[in-house]
Structure formats: structure tokens, C-alpha cells
Amino acid sequence: MTRAYSVLAESGFLSARQGSAHLASLPIDHHRRGVGGALLPGTDTDSDTLDLTCAASRAPAGTIEAYTAALSVLPGYLTGTGYAIGGLPELRELIASRYGQRGLPTSADQIMVVNGGLAGVSLAARALIGVGDRVLAESPSYPNSLHAVRRCGGRLVPLPVEANGWDIELAEATIAASRPTSAVLIPDFHNPTGNLLSDEHRSRLAAALRRAGTVPIIDETMLEVRLDDADHPLPFAAHLARAVLVGSASKSHWGGLRIGWLRVPPGLRSRLAQLRLTEDLGAPLIEQLATIELLRQRFTLHPERRAELIAARQTMTELLPSAVPGARWVQPAGGLSLWVELPEASASALARTAARDGLLLSPGSQFAVAGGLERFVRLPYKDPAPVVKEAMSRLGEAWQRRHQHAEPGARSQPRPVVA
Template identity: 45%
Template sequence: MISGRHLARLLGSWRTGAPAYIALADAIRLLVLDGRLPLRTRLPGERELAEALDLSRTTVTAAYARLRDEGYVRSRRASGSWTSLPAGAAPPATVPLTPGGDVLDLAAAAPLAPLGGFGAAVTAAVAELPRYQCHHGHELLGLPPLREALAARYTARGLPTEPDQIMVTNGGMSALALLFRLLLGPGDRVLVEHPTYANALVAITRASGRPVPVGLTEDGWDLDMFEATLRQAAPRLAYLIADFQNPTGHLMPEATRAAVAELAARTRTPLVVDETLAELLLDPGPMPPPVAAYHPSVITIGSASKSYWGGLRLGWIRAPRDLIDRLAGVRPSLDLGSPILEQLICTELTRHGDAALRDRRAQLAAQRDTLVAAVRDLLPEWRFTVPRGGLSLWIDLGAPVSTALAVAAERYGLRLAAGPLFGMDGAFARYLRLPYTLPEETLAEATERLATAYRSVAACHVPSAPVALA
């Protein structure tokens, strides 16, 4: 449930030239479509919201009635009202076809293989490989040199870590699946940001869990809503992306990190923090410490896929020692360890890969700036905040046409990930995630195709006009 005061804060400056009840209904509908007000959230009573907004109860009653007629609110006598979507409004979360030929892929936020330092790491790893050829190659926890290198890197970032707190996995998603296998039971709730990483939502549901969304604000995390959800929904665990959040690009401030870690510990909720983008700060300035630096119980997931290359297929879990031991007990039900050669390459990159990371960040910064300039030039009506790091822009299209745009873009040889992929029940139809992971000249061409596709969609979209009360 959301309080009247909290909803008033989310609504912000909601008044327009339309009658008050229409403007209020439009503002609440927008919160639902943007995902900032998750579906099935119980709304404050009419009297409570009227007092919070300094309105008459009649105005709030009329706004709720309008939303009920449109299908965005459902009500039951003695049970209150809660947010919903009209029947058939939730588009299918389909994944576009695999690109080929002249298709440009702006759906996958994954960088190409790095240039500087990567070849040297491969050469050094091949030279080390003979030392392991007399071994069966199954390392449930990962190669000791890689675990030592990862522990040293965490320590350098302000989180003292020992190698026995690390388990190497077959990518970040494998780490997440392993944690869900151990910690989740059928029907268990998992608190997630809304929007969040699309594949994490899939992993939760495939583990028979139930995502419980907490909407992000335009500035980032809503601590009041986070705390209320922890207490009221009692989730089995929470999954957050604190560093250049996927897809919004938000970077969680230090004070929020401390508060989130403390709230999770106080409510005894295991907190899983996805740090796969933590190494991708593109602008000058310091990075805040890892969330786990604020409480020893926080579980951290890392990955080489975003920092170096997805082809390495390596990730890791940093957690308390007892949890690592428990994970080792259930891991054989998924796999028996990660490939040795890839681990040796990752060891070299982690120990000596600062040059590769500098090249990667410089390359991504240039590509980000190219995409930002192209979108502002060709699609000036789109709204977005330029992130300080990460791999993508989160763009407000101004109308719920994201899925239609993704479909239309295929006709122009462009693959997109529509906003609803990153939310639940059709939320974020106004949004599009746009990665800047392709070369600069390719991004310029992709933006031209995108603008052409958008014009074909916008020509068919006619926004509804407010209707005055008769």
C-alpha cells in the first residue's frame, strides 16, 4: 500500500489546464505506465489522498472513477482500490529475432571484445595452461589465482575480501541462478527495482519466485517505498543494481547504499547486489564503495562480460564464507565449475587489466557521446538523462509506443529492446533502452534508421485528448 503523502510526492507538479479530476487521473495513469507505481499497489483512500493534495474528496472520487473506467484502477467494497492495467494492455515480452546480415543490434547492451591488453592476457593464459593439464579441471569454487585476484580487487575498492569469500561462476546469470537455487522456494517473493534487468525477472520466475517491484524515481531509489515493501511483503530476498542501474543508468549514492544495507540487515532479508557494471565509470570522479562495504551479509555478483567481453562467460559471487560453502554444496546440480582457460585469461585481466579497462572506458565514453548527439539531433523530442557510466541510455519516448517501435524497427534492419521487457505487466511502454556498445559510425547509422522507424510509428499514434465532465 502507498500512503497519500507518498503518492502526493510521486505525483509532483501534476496540475494542468484540464479539470482537476482529469489531471489527477492522467498523472496517476502515467505513474502506472512508467512503472513508478507498480501494479497491484493499493492506493490511499479518497479522503486520505484528498487531504494530502489539498483537494475535495469529490475530485479524488471522480479521478478514481475515471481510472476505473479506463481499467487502470480496480476497486472492491471494503478492500479499497489498487492499480491495474486495462485488459489486453500488457504486450507480450517477446525477444526480437537474432540479428544477421545488415541488421544492427541495439537490443543487447554488451560490448565488443576489448583491444588493449586482451591479446596479451590470452597469450599469458595459454602459457599457464600446461600447469593444469594433469588436473581433472573441475573447480567448484574456481581457480585459486583468480579468486585471489578478485579478492584483491574488492579490497582495493574499499571492501576487504578473502579468496574464500569468492566463487567463480559461468557468468553473472549463472551466479544469479545458483543463488536462487539455494535461497528461493516455490512462491517466494523477490524484491526488485522497477524497471530492472530483464533476464533477472526471467530467472526469478523460472526459479518459481515472484518478483515484487519497487518503482524507481527520476532520481533513483525510493527508500520509503523500499522499507515499506520489505516490511509489508516480507520478501525472501532482494535484488538490486546499485552501479549504473540497468536500464536506467542510476548510480546509487553512498548514503542510500548504507541505508539499503542497514534496512536489509534489520529485516533479515538477504540482499543480492548486481555489480556487473561497476567498473564502467565513464566520467571523471570517484565511485562509491560497494554496497557490501556497509554490511557483511550483503551478497555481491560480478561479471567479466560487461567490463571485458561476454565471450569469456565468467562471473563470480562474493559472499560470507558460510554461504559460499552452501553454494558449493548445491552447485553440482547446475555445473561442475568454469572453464580453466577462460579463468586464466580473466586472472590476467583482473591482475593487469587496467590498460584494457582504460581503453574500454574511453571507447564507451566516445560511443555514448556519439549516440547522445545523434539522438538529440534526429529525435529532439525524446527525453533522457546522460548516465555517468554503464552501457545504455533509458529514453522517455513521450508516448506508449515502445513495443510498436521495436516491431517497426525490424523493417529497417534494427533490433531494439522495448521498455516493457524491463518491467512487469506491460509497464514502461513509454521507454526504450538504447545501448551505446556499437562503433561510433554504426551508432550514427543506427540512429538514422531509428528516427525513420519512429516517424512511421508516431504518424499512427494519436494521443487521447482530455474530456471535460458533462
């Protein structure tokens, strides 16, 4: 028994306290890895730095058990080659069943498992976008998807998204005028604004895209990060059958799984499968097996995680007015961030000052399709409430001193947005 206690204490799962009491906890300090944000090469942070550039949370309860269960079934797969190019059939069945639950009948053949949502967007972009093609994208948007489109030679056509959502008439006009080949859209708790596109507006957007002959890539990575109770709109492909949907377990469960998927319209299946053969030949089996375990329990957020995020969002919205007087935002019903409008266009100066105070921020310009958005900053509430509280206190100090370090410098470039 004593030995068991000391093993737990050594590995950081138990802290000794005064008297005989012990406290069970998740390991802290040197036992934790990647707590600041992403483990991005060359951007190590000390353990005191609060990293708000990565909108992602730690693994929920049950993750270790899912991996343990995955290991216990792994032997059955070891006699095979281990290559599951489109994903394990059981996983594809499960994912297809979720689309059915959401009102979009789907067969397992339409699902291709990939290494996370970004890999899905990137693969679909390779399949759909050629050099010089116009591609509609929200501005702001998730920057890595924009980079993926640019890498294919796509020319981005920005569709402004405001704090309170899409201007659907402007979207219809932009689509009619530009007739884009493809589009990269995030209708479900849009990153970074958190907006949710209503069914009525999905249907109007789908009709405009249909008229223009556009095949959109619909990024549903944030879909299951639902914090407020409300009916969720239908998947976009229920309005436009040719839409490619991209899903991910990164935000509903854990980014370390690196599991995502595509829901592909039948006409695109063989092209995507061909392209996949030049990419990575499949996702790791152990993570696919662990994801099966996790999705069998729930597709949605773990209730503890949901409660934690709701509390963190509340803490942030309570403290933000005194940290940055005059800041404005619309509280999102889901997702992991507030998209905050500052009283002046100084987000980059604020981020540089905050970095010196141990708080890393992503200024709005990092999410813009074609520059601008300097009035905005994305603030993820992905950490427990006490950490959010400390972050808001550092933010308040940095806001007061934001003009002290206003000179831009190569060394103070904002950290790339990972998630």
C-alpha cells in the same frame, strides 16, 4: 613478406589500398561472428542489421594476448583433473583483492568463480529463494535475473526506479510492508537506467533490508563500466554483511569469457558449494587463465574502450533529440545504455517498425517486473560512434513511421534481451 601480407589479408586483418599502402584493421564481413549482438539460436541477423538489443561490446585490445598467455601456462594444469569447482585459487585471490581495494576486506575463500554474472545471480537465487517467497526487484531490471527468480518460485515485489534513481523512502516503505526473503538489486550502473546508488542511500536500503531479515543478491555486473570520474560508493556488503555480491568480467572485459563470480558471506558458503555440484562443476580453465591475465592488467575498462564509449554516448545524446523530438533521459555516469522516455507510450510499435528498417530495439516493457514501461526504450551506446550515428538515423526514420506497423504480431515479438 609477401606471403605474410596475403595471410593477413585473407584472414581479414589487412585491407589492400590504392598504391602500396595497406591498412591494418579488425576483420570485417564474413570473418566476424556475433557482431550484430548475441549469437542467439534462430535469430540470425544479416550483416547490415544494427542490433541494439544486446548491451555488450566487442573484446578490448589485449584479449588475444591474454588467451595466448593462458595457453602457455595451461600445460602445468594438464596433469590435474581440470575441475576447479569454486575457481582457480589465483583467480579467487585476485578477485578478493579487488574487493579489498574497494574497501571491503575479503578472503579468497569467499569467492566462487562461475560462468558469468547471470549464472551467479541464478545460483544465489537457487540458494536463497523458495516457492512463494517474496523477492524485491527494481522495475525496470535486467530481465534474465527476473526470470531466474521466477524459476525458483519467487514472487517479485517491484521497486520502481525512475530515470533519476531510486526513491529511497518508497524503497524503505516497500521493504517494511513486504518483508521480502531476498532482493535482486543492481546499485552500480543499474541496467537498464544506468543509475548509481549513493553511499547514503546504500546505507538506508541496507538498514531497511536488515530490519526485514532480507538477504539481497547484489548484481555488480556493470560496476567497472565507469565513464565519468567520481568516487565510487562502497560495495553493498560493506553496509550489509549478509549481502551476496555478484561480479562479472563480461562488461569490464568481454562477454565471450563467460567468467563471473560470487562474493559469499561465510554462512552461505557451503550451501552454495553444494548447489554448485548440481550445476556445472566449474568454469573452463582456459577462460579462467585468460581472465587472470586480463585482471592482472586492470579491473577497470581498457582506456581505449572507455574513450570509445564516452564518444559513442556523446554521439547518441547529440543525435537523439532530432531522431526522436521530445525524448527525455538522464545521462548515466557509467554502464552501456541510455534509458529513454519517449513522448508517447509507443515503444513496442517503434521497435516493430525499426526492425523493418534494420534496427533492433528493446522496448521498456521487456525490463518491467509486471508490465508497463511502454514509454521507454533502452538504447545501448556500445558500438563505435559512426555505428551509433547510423543507428540514430534509422531510429529517426522509424519514429516518424511508428504507427504504420502498429498491429502486434507473433512474428514481430521483440528479440529476447541477452545482455
